[in-house]
Amino acid sequence: MGSPGELSAIAAIMSHYVRNTVVTFIESPPTVSDWAERYWDLAARGLPFLVAEADGDVVGFAYAAPWRPKSAYRHTVENSIYLSPAATGLGIGTALLERLIERSAAAGCRQLIAVIVDAGDPASAKLHRRHGFSDAGRLHAVGFKHGRWLDTMLLQRSLPEVCATQQADRSDRDGAPA
Numbered sequence: 439m440g441s442p443g444e445l446s447a448i449a450a451i452m453s454h455y456v457r458n459t460v461v462t463f464i465e466s467p468p469t470v471s472d473w474a475e476r477y478w479d480l481a482a483r484g485l486p487f488l489v490a491e492a493d494g495d496v497v498g499f500a501y502a503a504p505w506r507p508k509s510a511y512r513h514t515v516e517n518s519i520y521l522s523p524a525a526t527g528l529g530i531g532t533a534l535l536e537r538l539i540e541r542s543a544a545a546g547c548r549q550l551i552a553v554i555v556d557a558g559d560p561a562s563a564k565l566h567r568r569h570g571f572s573d574a575g576r577l578h579a580v581g582f583k584h585g586r587w588l589d590t591m592l593l594q595r596s597l598p599e600v601c602a603t604q605q606a607d608r609s610d611r612d613g614a615p616a
Contacts, residue, residue: 463588517538
């Protein structure tokens with residue numbers, strides 16, 4: 439991961455969602471350079487950034503990023519999954535989410551949060567609920583995109599506690615933040 443070709447494909451996939459949908463509140467498509475910075479930041483934190491390929495082409499990606507910047511949130515991450523429009527409904531999102539859950543737990547994460555625009559993509563909420571996420575709240579009219587106010591749903595899944603404990607122990611020993 440991290441090759442210019444992969445990052446270019448990721449930027450193109452995200453550009454589609456930024457320009458044509460409300461599933462993301464990003465309003466200007468991130469550049470290849472932005473994606474490289476995000477990838478290396480997450481890698482430095484030990485957080486997963488996954489890429490799905492079919493026939494040598496990037497068809498989707500998923501990553502876990504810090505939920506909030508305050509240090510007490512260090513074991514909680516927010517997941518993001520995006521697929522090329524032609525790759526939806528083929529099980530690729532399911533495979534990415536399953537692997538992201540595994541990798542997030544292995545990284546010492548305790549809680550996984552999905553922030554889903556309510557009017558944007560009912561399939562995303564359904565996918566997350568099928569994988570153990572439960573409704574944790576709703577924020578009303580917190581985003582404005584394409585001329586309308588949008589709500590977000592918060593879905594949450596707990597990950598095995600032993601992983602978070604191991605990560606906390608490692609952090610305490612070597613002084614590095616988790």
